[in-house]
Amino acid sequence: MATHSLLWLLIISCPVLFIVFLWWIVQPRPVKVPIKGRHVFISGGSSGIGLALAHMAAQEGARVSILARNASRLEEAKESVESSTGQEIKIYSADVRNFEEVKKVMDEAGPVDVLICNQGVFTPQEFELQSVDTMRSMVDINLMGTIHLIKAALPYMKRRRNGPPASIALMSSQAGQVGVYGYTAYSSSKFALRGLAEALQQELIVHNIRVSLIFPPDTNTPGLVEENKMKPEVTKLIAASSSSMEATEVAEKTLNGIKSGKFIITCNFDGFMLSIATAGMSPQTSPIMAFVEVIAAGIVRIVALCLLWSWYSTVHKWHNHQKK
Ligand SMILES: *[C@@H]1O[C@H](CO)[C@@H](O)[C@H](O)[C@H]1NC(C)=O
DSSP: OHHHHHHHHHHHHHHHHHHHHHHHHOSSOOOOOOOTTSEEEEETTTSHHHHHHHHHHHHTTOEEEEEESOHHHHHHHHHHHHHHHOOOOEEEEOOTTOHHHHHHHHHHHOOOSEEEEOOOOOOOOOTTTSOHHHHHHHIIIIIIHHHHHHHHHHHHHHHOOSSSOEEEEEEOOGGGTSOOTTOHHHHHHHHHHHHHHHHHHHHHGGGTEEEEEEEOOOEESHHHHHHHHHOOHHHHHHHTTSOOEEHHHHHHHHHHHHHTTOSEEEOSHHHHHHHHHTOTTOOOOOHHHHHHHHHHHHHHHHHHHHHHHHHHHHHHHHHHHHHO
16 A cells, blocks of 8 residues: 555656756746837838738737838828727838838938847749749748848847846748748748747847747738738648638737747647647747646647648659649
8 A cells, every 4th residue: 555655656747847957957947028118129110910910019008100101001000909909009111122221211210129020921832833032032022121121120129127028029831840842942931930040049148128929820811812822732632631710810820929038939730730740959938838748749749741741742742743
């Protein structure tokens, strides 16, 4: 009897001790990033997820600035956010591909507390068919645009002395977690954001700045309808199982993730599973999530291998079908 109880004590206390150990080692440390009364700057803020984020942040009492290229769309966005939230917001027109333009905006906008690099373009197409110009525009806007925004905002963000943590959030994609047929250029630009985020977090931790990386699925935006017309048939077959989300849902997950200082922010179950499958060397602030990552690693890898098997079967079937 005594040995039984001892055994049970050991079995139960092992995971608990393990979580305590993980709580002790996880880096960066868990924090809260408040939004209320702070300057939230959102690029790609005039439509889709960016506009939904602007609405939400303004609703929560943040001082919101949005950046986009099209001035008339910016005006429309300003009016829609101000009429629905009663909060005044600032708008800036610039092309994120042009560092001088971005720098001018940041000099004018003043210190940012929460920078959300959300702009993005997406054209799915087979590598061999896609023009170099189309590929370059994806890399320039999605990756270089993000680098420009951070480069221009960072000197001001670092000058903050005390107070709560600041945040830099990068909008990646589930195509930034896994490469999929037809997404060569897009995935390149979105995977790159992960390397950027991981390295940047190490450099900025001493300045009390948190980096977040968001992995949304396809999101129902005006852009998606056009994108879907371009999608190769194989891409549609492979990606058919992944469901799309509304911009407001993605915005909500994003803002909540930023506020809890998360490094990786996922938006739905698929993204959550992908985050476990690709945990790798990513920072993890939550001991519970670290525990889940460790325990689930093996079984999630098996699921991933099965998924890959089905994708490759689809590619082969499609290829054979075309040859006939
Ligand atoms: C800017 O947005 C407006 C309204 O959506 C649109 O009609 C116009 O064509 C856009 N301009 C450019 C240069 O894209």
